[in-house]
Amino acid sequence: MTVKYDDSMPVPAKMKAWVLGDPDELKLIDKEVPAPGRAEALVRIDAVAICATDLEIISYGTPAMFEGGPPFNKNFTPGHEYMGTIAALGPGVDEFEIGDRVTVEIHAGCGQCKRCRSGMYTSCHNYGLNYGDRDKGHRANGFTTNGGFAEYAVNNINTMIKVPDQMSDAEATLVVTAGTSMYGLTELGGLVAGESVVVIGPGPIGLLAVAVAKSLGADPVVLVGTRENRNRIGKELGADVTIDARNEDALARVKELTGGKGADYVVDCAGSETTVNQAIHMTNRGGKVCLAAFPKKPVEFDLGHLAVNNIYLYGIRGEGKSATHRAMAFMADKRFDATKVHTHTFPMHDLPNALKHARERIDDAIKVVVSMRENSAESSAAE
Ligand SMILES: [Zn+2]
Numbered sequence: 001m002t003v004k005y006d007d008s009m010p011v012p013a014k015m016k017a018w019v020l021g022d023p024d025e026l027k028l029i030d031k032e033v034p035a036p037g038r039a040e041a042l043v044r045i046d047a048v049a050i051c052a053t054d055l056e057i058i059s060y061g062t063p064a065m066f067e068g069g070p071p072f073n074k075n076f077t078p079g080h081e082y083m084g085t086i087a088a089l090g091p092g093v094d095e096f097e098i099g100d101r102v103t104v105e106i107h108a109g110c111g112q113c114k115r116c117r118s119g120m121y122t123s124c125h126n127y128g129l130n131y132g133d134r135d136k137g138h139r140a141n142g143f144t145t146n147g148g149f150a151e152y153a154v155n156n157i158n159t160m161i162k163v164p165d166q167m168s169d170a171e172a173t174l175v176v177t178a179g180t181s182m183y184g185l186t187e188l189g190g191l192v193a194g195e196s197v198v199v200i201g202p203g204p205i206g207l208l209a210v211a212v213a214k215s216l217g218a219d220p221v222v223l224v225g226t227r228e229n230r231n232r233i234g235k236e237l238g239a240d241v242t243i244d245a246r247n248e249d250a251l252a253r254v255k256e257l258t259g260g261k262g263a264d265y266v267v268d269c270a271g272s273e274t275t276v277n278q279a280i281h282m283t284n285r286g287g288k289v290c291l292a293a294f295p296k297k298p299v300e301f302d303l304g305h306l307a308v309n310n311i312y313l314y315g316i317r318g319e320g321k322s323a324t325h326r327a328m329a330f331m332a333d334k335r336f337d338a339t340k341v342h343t344h345t346f347p348m349h350d351l352p353n354a355l356k357h358a359r360e361r362i363d364d365a366i367k368v369v370v371s372m373r374e375n376s377a378e379s380s381a382a383e
């Protein structure tokens with residue numbers, strides 16, 4: 001059983017890869033190109049988007065966990081929202097061919113724990129156990145295994161989705177973000193056609209949650225944000241109503257829009273104490289709240305209101321239950337234009353500058369994409 005290579009995609013022995021040193025220290029080094037194992041392929045990375053979670057990992061380590069601990073000074077490569085071209089196939093892999101363009105999901109669960117067995121592989125009970133003799137086969141590239149700020153990465157076949165020819169590299173990097181939004185709505189029950197959905201927080205996941213909710217037939221879809229330009233993009237992606245939380249009482253407005261009852265579903269993509277409480281009070285009796293952001297500190301919230309009104313609260317992590325495949329189906333069918341959240345592109349060698357734009361939201365940056373192609377524009381505008 002050997003790895004399959006092809007002359008059409010020559011694979012070098014070494015590659016350029018960014019690795020994490022101390023917190024906030026990234027270095028570009030030469031690394032061995034990894035070899036795919038059983039049920040894996042080697043992906044030549046063509047583009048990678050920057051996520052708020054990458055910024056968190058680079059500064060604080062969490063939620064990454066590499067070789068059983070913090071990811072610092074272990075030659076760990078972050079980056080998880082990438083796409084590319086299959087360059088080699090592990091033993092026995094016939095689901096893909098060398099040369100296929102693919103985009104990736106982050107999490108390949110172990111496939112053997114009770115959560116993986118029910119499709120909840122982003123909540124795998126063997127998270128991070130894939131090193132030394134604790135090899136459970138779990139991967140979360142850019143979290144527990146090496147990720148996409150490099151020229152090549154290994155992916156489990158379950159984490160790859162073919163990209164249609166007409167979809168650009170940059171757009172393909174956004175499929176996993178839309179997949180996360182899709183997973184949130186999936187966990188809330190999925191059948192949101194004709195139901196009211198409020199999304200709080202117009203970051204990439206929030207904006208694409210608007211797009212996915214609208215594509216699933218939700219009505220009305222309401223976006224609550226504090227940045228006018230982001231609310232405008234939310235409108236373009238399908239929000240029926242946008243609320244500027246700086247100038248309007250968001251709770252009163254949602255009540256007014258829903259006949260005084262509140263919304264059937266509220267997705268909180270901001271994760272602050274204010275928004276968690278808004279979400280709970282905006283939801284109607286028996287409705288559902290999805291927490292799609294990770295609050296950094298314990299938050300105080302109105303648990304009594306939640307219980308007495310039979311409101312359900314869901315925490316979601318990542319993009320489980322093949323939600324990314326459903327997101328790709330919508331995007332391939334052009335149900336919404338995810339590229340509206342893509343604002344900047346940088347070449348790979350300029351990753352620190354790309355991260356700075358994402359972190360400081362320079363020029364209203366929303367989604368910053370790093371392209372591995374030599375001729376990629378330096379700091380170009382939105383496509
Ligand atoms: Zn991400």
Ligand SMILES: [Zn+2]
Nearest residue numbers: 110113116124
């Ligand atoms: Zn598992």
